[in-house]
Amino acid sequence: xxxxxxxxxxxxxxxxxxxxxxxxxxxGRYHLFFQHNPRAGNHGYMxxxxxxxxxxxxxxxxxxxxxxxxxxxxxxxxxxxDWRNTxxxxxAGEGGPPVVAMFTGNGFYHQAQYLAVSRDGxxxxxxxxxxxxxxxxxxxxxxxKVFWYAPxxxxxxxxxHPDERQVGVYTSPDLRVWSQVSVFGxxxxxAGIWEVPDLFALEVAGQERWVLKVDVFEGGPQGGTGAQxxxxxxxxxxxxxSQGARWADAGKDFYAAITFSDLPQSGRRVWLGxxxxxxxxxRLPTTPxxxxxxxxxxxxxVQDGPEWALTQVPVPELEALREEPLAxxxxxxxxxxxxxxxxxxxxxxxxxxxxxxxxxxxxxLWLEDGALHLTRAAPVGMDxxxxxxxxxxxxxxxxxxxxxxxxxxxxxxxxxxLAFTQLLLPDEPITAxxxxxxxxxxxxxxxxxxx
Numbered sequence: 295x296x297x298x299x300x301x302x303x304x305x306x307x308x309x310x311x312x313x314x315x316x317x318x319x320x321x322g323r324y325h326l327f328f329q330h331n332p333r334a335g336n337h338g339y340m341x342x343x344x345x346x347x348x349x350x351x352x353x354x355x356x357x358x359x360x361x362x363x364x365x366x367x368x369x370x371x372x373x374x375x376d377w378r379n380t381x382x383x384x385x386a387g388e389g390g391p392p393v394v395a396m397f398t399g400n401g402f403y404h405q406a407q408y409l410a411v412s413r414d415g416x417x418x419x420x421x422x423x424x425x426x427x428x429x430x431x432x433x434x435x436x437x438x439k440v441f442w443y444a445p446x447x448x449x450x451x452x453x454x455h456p457d458e459r460q461v462g463v464y465t466s467p468d469l470r471v472w473s474q475v476s477v478f479g480x481x482x483x484x485a486g487i488w489e490v491p492d493l494f495a496l497e498v499a500g501q502e503r504w505v506l507k508v509d510v511f512e513g514g515p516q517g518g519t520g521a522q523x524x525x526x527x528x529x530x531x532x533x534x535x536s537q538g539a540r541w542a543d544a545g546k547d548f549y550a551a552i553t554f555s556d557l558p559q560s561g562r563r564v565w566l567g568x569x570x571x572x573x574x575x576x577r578l579p580t581t582p583x584x585x586x587x588x589x590x591x592x593x594x595x596v597q598d599g600p601e602w603a604l605t606q607v608p609v610p611e612l613e614a615l616r617e618e619p620l621a622x623x624x625x626x627x628x629x630x631x632x633x634x635x636x637x638x639x640x641x642x643x644x645x646x647x648x649x650x651x652x653x654x655x656x657x658x659l660w661l662e663d664g665a666l667h668l669t670r671a672a673p674v675g676m677d678x679x680x681x682x683x684x685x686x687x688x689x690x691x692x693x694x695x696x697x698x699x700x701x702x703x704x705x706x707x708x709x710x711x712l713a714f715t716q717l718l719l720p721d722e723p724i725t726a727x728x729x730x731x732x733x734x735x736x737x738x739x740x741x742x743x744x745x
Contacts (some may be wrong), residue, residue, distance in 0.1 A: 311585030313550035316373035335584040338517035348569020371397030398436035446530035456487035482539025486512025516546040518573035543684035545715035606711035651722035
């Protein structure tokens, strides 16, 4: 099996990668940290890997930012620019405000939250105080997501209680001393433990609404892991949902997404997630790299009947990499080149898209009876990967956008109201497409320049 490394999607140079961590804009760059084993292709010796970018797409990987220490893994967390130096962790030089990370230290049957700091705009990092800043004496208590709540003049962190299927809400004046102010859950999907919460505001129709996202380890929309969210209100202490839980992504492979902090554009929300599923994550045949992240996605809310739906679309920065459109005639095989990222726009009518290699069909994506379907195969030993996966399309007009990047497939429909994210493990590299359009018109596609 020849699985090509994606060109647009971030992977570590070598070894294991899972949850994105500490997404922040600082020092004129977007910083991406990620759960990383710098020693092997499996989950262990967990550290924060580090990459940065000027455009959210072309990433430069750096040295490990927060390495594993004897007796303590550096588990997931978040990072913020401490503009007012409330933490007192800023230096006396001209490095600007400190960038502070809050992460879970995973010890022997014990998890608590710790700080780390960068005094040069996110380039280099040091561990903060040796003592935890938030400790409830629990075995499982993790994944803090921190943000500044301006109306209350305080920091807020949401931290998950996995076994209880709850999210604790905490406030702090200085990132050092935290007080619990409320708890959310259990609610929505509770078949598996909860992980990686996020809480953020989106403005819609001149009003501010809040989204609480939390991942589930089991019971996702296609089995295994998944991400659910609620829309509601937040007063700085309590999140109150106004509707029931929804799935953020209807595919098999979307987990642990978190939003960027301190983006320079006011009101902009961007997140990315781990393009994987814990059902088979430890068995992917992709040496020397192991694990891939989604493309960054811009978030908004739209009215969906009496409720609100979260929309996700690839960041507009991707447009700068798109080449001139190419014809995709009905029924004809079109050669696309090995490993070339593709960006297809298809109608919300019936069609079948075959993804082809030198040996034949590797996967099939089709739209029929108001639903998207994907059939994919798997190598020996990859139980839980192969199958046909289906997601209902939202009602209304729109288009289907398909982004193929070697072994990743991200599909967005109806203005981003449906996201459908899938890994592929083709036996041979995909080098051609064939579209069968029910209208017989064919459609268009664009190759995407590799960064």
